[in-house]
Amino acid sequence: xxxxxxKDNVQKKAYYTDRFHVVPRVPREKVEEGSHFAQxxxxxxxxxxxxxxxxxxxxxxxxxxxxxxxxxxxxxxCGYTQCSEQSAVDYLAKDNEFELFWQLLNVNEAKRVRVVxxxxxxxxxxxxxxxxxxxxxxxxxxxxxxxxxxxNHPFLKRILMPDDWEGHPLLKTYPLHGDEFASWYEVxxxxxxxxxxxxxxxxxxxxxxxxxxxKRFSRVGYEVPFGAEYNGDQEKxxxxxxxxxxxxxxxxxxxxxxxx
Amino acid sequence: xxxxxxxxxxxxNLNFERDDNTMVINxxxxxxxxxxxxxxxxxxxxxxxxxxxxxxxxxxxxIEKMAENMTYNEFLPTTDRLDYIASTSNNYAYALAVEKxxxxxxxxxxxxxxxxxxxxxxxxxxxFFIATHALDVGAxxxxxxxxxxxxxxxxxxxxxxxxxxxxxxxxxxxVPLDLPEGWLENLAAFCDKVDYELEHTYEALLTENRIWKxxxxxxxxxxxxxxxNWGCTGPMLRGSGVKYDIRKEEPYELYNELDFxxxxxxxxxxxxxxxxxxxxxxxxxxxxxxxIPMYQESEPxxxxxxxxxxxxxxxxxxxxxxxxxxxxxxxxQGMRPPRGEVYVPTExxxxxxxxxIKSEGEPYAYRxxxxxxxxxxxxxxxxxxxxxxxADVVTIIGSTNIVFxxxxx
Numbered sequence: 001x002x003x004x005x006x007k008d009n010v011q012k013k014a015y016y017t018d019r020f021h022v023v024p025r026v027p028r029e030k031v032e033e034g035s036h037f038a039q040x041x042x043x044x045x046x047x048x049x050x051x052x053x054x055x056x057x058x059x060x061x062x063x064x065x066x067x068x069x070x071x072x073x074x075x076x077x078c079g080y081t082q083c084s085e086q087s088a089v090d091y092l093a094k095d096n097e098f099e100l101f102w103q104l105l106n107v108n109e110a111k112r113v114r115v116v117x118x119x120x121x122x123x124x125x126x127x128x129x130x131x132x133x134x135x136x137x138x139x140x141x142x143x144x145x146x147x148x149x150x151x152n153h154p155f156l157k158r159i160l161m162p163d164d165w166e167g168h169p170l171l172k173t174y175p176l177h178g179d180e181f182a183s184w185y186e187v188x189x190x191x192x193x194x195x196x197x198x199x200x201x202x203x204x205x206x207x208x209x210x211x212x213x214x215k216r217f218s219r220v221g222y223e224v225p226f227g228a229e230y231n232g233d234q235e236k237x238x239x240x241x242x243x244x245x246x247x248x249x250x251x252x253x254x255x256x257x258x259x260x
Numbered sequence: 261x262x263x264x265x266x267x268x269x270x271x272x273n274l275n276f277e278r279d280d281n282t283m284v285i286n287x288x289x290x291x292x293x294x295x296x297x298x299x300x301x302x303x304x305x306x307x308x309x310x311x312x313x314x315x316x317x318x319x320x321x322x323i324e325k326m327a328e329n330m331t332y333n334e335f336l337p338t339t340d341r342l343d344y345i346a347s348t349s350n351n352y353a354y355a356l357a358v359e360k361x362x363x364x365x366x367x368x369x370x371x372x373x374x375x376x377x378x379x380x381x382x383x384x385x386x387x388f389f390i391a392t393h394a395l396d397v398g399a400x401x402x403x404x405x406x407x408x409x410x411x412x413x414x415x416x417x418x419x420x421x422x423x424x425x426x427x428x429x430x431x432x433x434x435v436p437l438d439l440p441e442g443w444l445e446n447l448a449a450f451c452d453k454v455d456y457e458l459e460h461t462y463e464a465l466l467t468e469n470r471i472w473k474x475x476x477x478x479x480x481x482x483x484x485x486x487x488x489n490w491g492c493t494g495p496m497l498r499g500s501g502v503k504y505d506i507r508k509e510e511p512y513e514l515y516n517e518l519d520f521x522x523x524x525x526x527x528x529x530x531x532x533x534x535x536x537x538x539x540x541x542x543x544x545x546x547x548x549x550x551x552i553p554m555y556q557e558s559e560p561x562x563x564x565x566x567x568x569x570x571x572x573x574x575x576x577x578x579x580x581x582x583x584x585x586x587x588x589x590x591x592x593q594g595m596r597p598p599r600g601e602v603y604v605p606t607e608x609x610x611x612x613x614x615x616x617i618k619s620e621g622e623p624y625a626y627r628x629x630x631x632x633x634x635x636x637x638x639x640x641x642x643x644x645x646x647x648x649x650x651a652d653v654v655t656i657i658g659s660t661n662i663v664f665x666x667x668x669x
Contacts, residue, residue: 012329014623023621026600055602081488085631110509134491137639160317176329
């Protein structure tokens with residue numbers, strides 16, 4: 001039977017985890033009374049469902065529909081005049097939702113706030129470009145990488161990937177070396193679909209070793225002329241050298257079927 | 261959509277021939293002053309830019325995706341490829357983010373060496389900026405002089421870590437090596453050299469240069485409000501009169517013990533930014549000089565002691581069984597930081613370089629987001645290029661100091 005591989009998260013996983021391994025949590029501190037962050041939490045009010053300090057930065061959990069409102073309050077009333085970063089985390093496999101975050105900076109107080117919300121799959125988020133122009137590129141990147149639509153964005157278009165790309169690369173369902181579409185993309189682009197049979201899919205694993213390719217790969221233990229036709233591995237006598245004993249024969253060496 | 265192939269390339273349905281007076285031109289991605297892989301679609305009316313559309317992604321390698329498929333230590337050399345002019349600042353920003361997540365701190369000597377490498381890297385990166393910016397504007401000789409000094413800086417880097425461009429000289433929890441013999445003397449000599457050349461070569465060649473001033477003054481003006489709004493950081497922000505340097509405001513490493521100034525310019529233009537870069541180099545050499553006695557006073561420990569996350573020193577691994585076992589687990593499985601999220605900003609030569617790491621307790625980061633300063637500075641181009649003349653476009657791109665390794669990631 002084939003080994004079960006979960007389809008909803010194809011990223012690399014730990015090959016072994018101790019049975020008794022307990023994952024600790026980064027300590028979350030309460031917002032201290034009278035501090036700058038306490039003032040921020042008070043100003044945001046009931047929109048902040050949860051607030052705590054994680055590694056020196058205030059984290060505010062909000063509802064996804066409140067994002068524009070809360071960030072506007074933070075900008076206009078709390079002095080958070082820069083949006084340093086905005087992106088998402090894919091939790092589709094676990095909760096069928098994305099976690100979106102906005103990283104805001106108050107230049108005068110040198111304080112940072114992270115606004116976090118959970119967005120159900122297929123829903124769109126309101127753009128904060130009217131408040132922060134830096135979100136223009138950031139939201140486009142989020143759309144490109146996760147497929148999260150942004151309402152009222154001035155120019156929502158792919159930014160890093162080509163315009164006619166299919167799929168969203170940072171989703172957990174997207175394999176590291178690209179999917180079927182990715183392997184044919186450049187072949188179709190450069191030569192046309194009709195050349196698919198001749199050229200074959202693109203190899204997107206840069207470390208792949210083609211055993212039959214004698215132009216780019218040398219044999220271990222014996223020599224083959226450049227570009228010669230491959231006709232099986234030839235057994236070689238055991239080579240002795242002064243320093244070490246080398247036996248390249250197949251009997252003792254093991255070739256992996258695929259990369260680990 | 262067009263059917264694109266070799267004979268009919270894909271132009272995103274751009275109409276190059278217009279009925280009105282405007283013309284659309286493609287700047288890059290192979291333009292020599294496009295700083296790598298910037299494609300800029302400019303709509304011109306005569307010589308004036310009416311609309312600018314920066315098109316990026318030509319160097320996209322999916323580094324954030326790779327981070328999700330690599331253990332924390334495995335990923336560190338990949339960060340070299342973000343801002344390849346100043347790799348140590350990327351290595352360091354990443355290492356610091358993971359250290360914050362783990363809750364460990366590098367030992368004193370490692371901190372001194374890291375700060376030295378960061379500042380040395382800043383000088384190298386700024387020299388590169390001066391060189392290429394002057395070359396873009398047309399001052400060829402500055403390029404040659406600045407590259408000469410940069411070469412000395414890179415020799416120092418090579419002496420320390422063996423690499424000139426992709427250093428990977430910082431590890432999570434410290435640094436791998438102590439400074440080689442005679443390195444500090446060379447560093448002091450390098451500082452003297454840079455200070456001398458700054459005053460007698462670059463500033464003498466450029467600061468009062470009539471052509472240089474004509475090309476840079478009042479070109480690429482960014483107001484303080486715009487700079488904040490568009491996410492500008494680093495010299496771009498300080499060049500607009502906002503005094504915000506993460507080294508000073510949110511100090512990390514040894515910056516709270518060091519004595520240095522943050523230069524600010526309220527000119528808001530390319531010339532102000534150029535002066536800022538020059539001044540920052542002077543401050544960097546000032547920091548480097550202060551670090552030399554700090555190194556000599558420090559204890560020789562180089563890596564933090566956190567056996568759960570970081571391998572023990574080699575002698576312990578070779579002599580103690582348990583240390584060897586832990587080392588084996590850390591190499592084969594990777595460290596498992598606690599569950600949580602962290603965003604750590606650092607001041608890279610280009611601006612605020614931050615790493616957001618979301619950990620689910622696995623040896624692989626659940627999500628890693630690299631906040632690259634150049635990404636946002638590229639976004640700003642669509643605002644500041646409008647209304648400028650085509651000849652100034654190159655100056656403005658040069659003065660934003662964008663590096664495409666970190667724009668596209």
